[in-house]
Amino acid sequence: MKLTNLISKGQKASVYRDGDNAIKVFNKETNKTDVLNEALNTTRVEETGLAIPSISEVGIENGQWSITMNFIEGKTLSQLIKENPEKKEEYINKMVDLQLEIHSKRAPLLNKLKDKLIRQINSLEMLDSIKKYDLLTRLDGMPKHVKVCHGDLNPNNIIVSNDNMYVIDWVHATQGNASADTARTYLLFALEDQRLADYYLDVFCKKSKTEKRYVQTWLPIVAAAQLSKDKPEEKDLLMKWLDVVEYE
Template sequence: MAVTLEQLGAPIGTGRTAEVYAWGEGQVLKLMRPGWVADAEEEFEASRRVHRLGVPVPEVFGLEEVAGRPGIVFERVEGDSMLAVAGRRPWQLRAYARQMAAMHWDLHQLPGEGLRDQQDTLRREIAQGEGITEAERSQVLRLLDRLPAGDRLCHWDFHQDNIIISPGGPVIIDWITAQHGNPIADFGRTTMLLEIGELPSRMGRWHRLLAGRLRVHFMEVYAKRYRQLAQPAAAERRDWRTVVFAARMYEVSGIEYRRLLKSLRLELAK
């Protein structure tokens, strides 16, 4: 018998691409939003691959459909996001930032075989980006042409809200953007999200203000620790930063769009 949205009840979590519902004993259903339905099977396969690699991720059980929308059944992980936990324990913020850097470094030691290609993704996103001139687009693509491709596991949306602090340890969620590629690009993407990305809309005004200030410190500690582990060349870091800024342009709007465009043009002018 088909399950309806009404039978699912209220979602226990919401995000840009999906809503999450309780689904049986110890499981959840990640139900894709309209506009993201084609990504369900790819995320399902990516989640299975990273689980087999031994990455701390929720176990994935199968695909379901509710009201014409595909969804993925995952193990239910108890706990709050690192963003929420660190917000309640600001005295531990430095430790969480260093932990996140170490987790990111550990991911980058693993092969990304079978996942989408980072270079293809970047070229497509740069081509779709609005607000940048054709001369700027060409300049970014020339940068990308000379950067090493890489074959490592990259999350591409790695930040505190995608890490659950569970009783058994941190668990990484949301593998919809997983890919194989260069770890320094993935690092650049995370620092960009921490530096420029919008905070979750569910936060109140004053919470967002405080979180924004704390996030700057978190980003600095995270970035310093990751650089200590990976030891990337400064020029390569700078070039990847420019590329990921340009690739992000197609998916943002409002204040984040304006911040990003300003930052991109500053990078291109260097």
């Protein structure tokens, strides 16, 4: 089948529309394990009842792995923020409500967030053994929870359709501490817009009744995890977060 209706293109995959379906076609170098893991994660999250695309098939399109799911008509939250900047704060509040709903769910078969963070930190060749030890010690001392964590929640991964919000891209989904997931979303905002990041964190902590300082203690850990993605344009800011030991 020849796919022509390209919806979006990312670093690792392109998404096409085919009737009522969205087909995510992965780059040729994508590992089969990664594709199957994303499909499995998404299915396990779907079982929690969250509003997400439903997978109908994992297959091959022109020699490349693909995942077929139902197409959701709408715009990303990122698009809406750009089109309606005066509603930015309203959109962030809705996003926080959605994130709190995600954190309220349980999916016992998802991988553990802590195990993933340990692997990511240990993989960093740019950090010396002392820095890694400090980060791993901090991680080991964090409270252990089993809440569903998206792992990459940001306005690009939320589709708004008829005032309903759907979350996509569950490849990084795990079960773990919600504040770690929040710290990662904060960091993703901060890489683009520090003011919006600060507003997001204020709203999240107020709605969840979480101490801001507690979320901030996760920042060096999630910054190190993000460093493992090896994006040169992010390195300076992420290294800065690693050097912050305590927050006022």
